[in-house]
Amino acid sequence: MTTVRDHLDRLDGDGDLLHVEDRLHWADELPAVAVEAVEANGPAVLFETPPGHVRLVSGLYSGPDRTRVPDRAPWRRLAVGLGLDGDIPYGDFLRALWLPRVEGRPEVVATTETASVDLDLYSLGLPAVGTQGPPAVSLGLLVVADDDGTRWVPARGTVRGGHRIRVVVPAAAVADLDGRASATLALGVPAAALVAAIARWTGSGTGVERVSDIAGALDDVAVVDTEYGRLPAEAEVLMHGVVWAGDEPPAGPAEAWEVGTETAVLKYRVETVETRPDPVVPFSATGHPLADDRQLVSFVEAARLFYRVNNYWGTRPVEWIALPAEAGLGICLVASDVLYAGFEWQLANTMFSFSRLFDKVVLLDTEVPPMDYGRAFDDLWVKAHPSHNWQFSEPDAPAASVPSYRADAATGSRLYVDATWDPTWEETFIAPRVDFAHSFPAPVRRFVRDRWAAMGFTAPLVEAAMALEDGDPDDADD
């Protein structure tokens, strides 16, 4: 079980959590610090002296810009939040993240640690988004009970009064909402619950109906059955109230899960607020390209595509997939074996079929290390022939959701760039890579390794560069 507090403790232990003691204003100072921390590829930030009742933490699911900081994994914090090893390789992380296709069994506990507090919403001290506007709810989970059980739904909102919030949720989740319904807005829920809700209600879903079951497959999540339905037991804040259809969306930028998802606007009247002692609530610097909400969608969508494409043709050709948040989720990188001539066309169009977010796919050879954007966005330019390997479809494809053009949803072209070696080429046409392992024979590599420190270098030798893919330098090329 990885609660938000467990998550914070692990990040703290890793030196990936900054404690800010300054008392900052919720409307501008505190959001600016969150934005600046992401901008500077900094750690998660825990605001210890809150402007209101709750402590706040930003960057809990974010990570560094991989185009600028290649040696730190942007998926690390989310992995830790899911109870995984922080050093988990990217491919294993994708596989772990796509457990939503499996039903789990969340542990049912008797009570939560929350207690009712007599506060209005302003007193919680939630931050604005982008240094302006009202207090905002980000990374929220709306729990709506109905006759069939309880739905956990990703939610964003803004406070519109002491007891009112405008909320946006996936439309499909509330399509059958008739009049008013009781609902609970949960903040500070475990990462597994957030991931599960996004996976369930965005894109092509997961195949598993109940988000709490998906969350239970991702991590040991505890739930509690209450008069408000089945709630995440470890939530830091639970706001119980009533929702009904609204017409004016919450202020501020959309969270990434809203892009490509039909959404519905709700009005929400909060009747009671419960919090854990000394509650801590994560929030997203929504609007920043690397904000938490965007990284979450980046990994969930990549994991979904990874699972689907590798269970499509009876073989698993794809090594890794990424939707770089750095590229606004508008470019999909696919590192794959090219099984036969023309497979690249099939593969690219499969990606377009499985996701509506993007209209640009870059195909890479499997020798490109996972999430090595330096290498990926080098091969894009040097390996793909500008005449032959930039392939534009006929202009009758549906518009993608992420780009800013074709906002009228008019049809248009899609593009895939084939930056893989042509499978029809003779082996002798394939240019050898220049790198440490391939450009220097084993005795020379050993010379460097054995004398590195004695020669006076202080930076750690890059061990990963030493070996050929098919053997240790001690065995190779002697």
Next chain:
Amino acid sequence: MTANSLRDYLDGLEAAGELNRIEQPVSWNLEASAVTTMAALADDVVPMFESVAEAGAEGARLVGDPYRGPRRRPWDRVAAALDLPVGLDRATYYEAVIDRLQHPVEPVLVDGDDAPCKEVVLRGEDANLLAFPWPYLHAGDGGRYSNLHTLVAPDLDSDWTDWTYHRAMLHSASTASLLLLAGEQTPNLFYYGYERRGEPMPVAIAVGTEPAAYFTSTMWIPTGRDEAGFAGGLKGAPVELVECETSDLRVPASAELVVEGTIEPGGRLDEGPFGDYFGYMHGPRRSMPYLTVDAITHRERPIIPFCVEGIGVGHTQNTTTTMELACVGPDATLGLRAAGFDVTACVPWPFTPRTTYTVATDTPYPGYLHELANFIFTTWGMLHVDFFVFVDADVDPNDPSAVLRAIALHADPDADFHQFGVEQMPKVPLNIYQTPAEKGDAETGTSKTRTAKAYIDATAAGDEPDLALPGPDDDRRAAAREVLRTAGFDLSLEPRADEVDA
């Protein structure tokens, strides 16, 4: 203080703790290159090989990728060489270099007795290329190379002298082939001037010049303008030149070593294969003009700098990559402005030298980007470049994420990808997307088949919604950064322009 010689520069690096003088014997045969490669991968300091096994000339030394910049701030060592303020942000650094290039300083001529590069003068059989420790850089290379130097070549019809950095592959004690690819200035001088008229071309290879001289050798200095004046502008003082022993060419007097030679018309020797700048072995070997050595002059204990070509892709820097980011980019920006294009900046794609550039610019009239792209593509040296990406003037072209977002969000595959598939443009064979048959082995070094030169309009169209959220204002950002600093976060690697004491 501006470095007036390679030695000055290396001393400055050492004083800053950025040079590793290695006293242990290291061979020129792959070992020096391998150590330099690992130093680049580890983002460690610059290696200087004080004791080169089988060096030949007494006490000759090597230095590996001396201008390689630190990964997070690749322009820093170039800035230090030019005595620019420490810690400049990228945009300020760009403008500082541009400002200096706009104020050239003409060179001065010094006597041979005052020229360090003539401490030792070798002629005839004593002028032996193999007596120096030229490195063998990658297993599979066609030979040993000099590839971090200034090639000095004269125009047949004017007083113009061109400085470039075309590499040389050793063949014998007295011959070395030169990578002369038509479409660039010096190759054009040779192929369409000297060779057509059947005249030998005198050349000199100045190895280990003062930094400013090398920097301008990598830039796109206009035809007819001597790089020497721009080098003087960069350093803020005249470059000292000295006449060669066997021709009237003038070379930087500060050089560690000068090879004087002649390229005969019609002569060809193999060049390559070679681990090339784009990160792959370029092959097959091809026929290229070659120089015959007439004389060699050098300093005592000469220092031969080299670049491990091919490793400067992705996140790894080498001299080529750093020269692109720190020298070619500002120079190209100035060149475009001088041509009437009011661009904010022209910046090389950081993971791919010499192939793709991003230009941040306003679009003042319809067709402007087409005109701009094809103006650039038709200039000299553009046979290497395949792509331009245009972004709005308020997008930071130095930020690869910002550029990728612009491509992803603003470049419509229907309307904004231009000239892809228009296979009518020339290309150098230094690429991996053409087959050997497509590259051929043309006399003038260009590929036999054409390619496309494409550009991407990643600017936001007028009717596109603004996707950027207004961020905190500068005062708020500064205050926020102070909060982070107070909490213990080191922001020194991510300075903002207003935090730099320029």
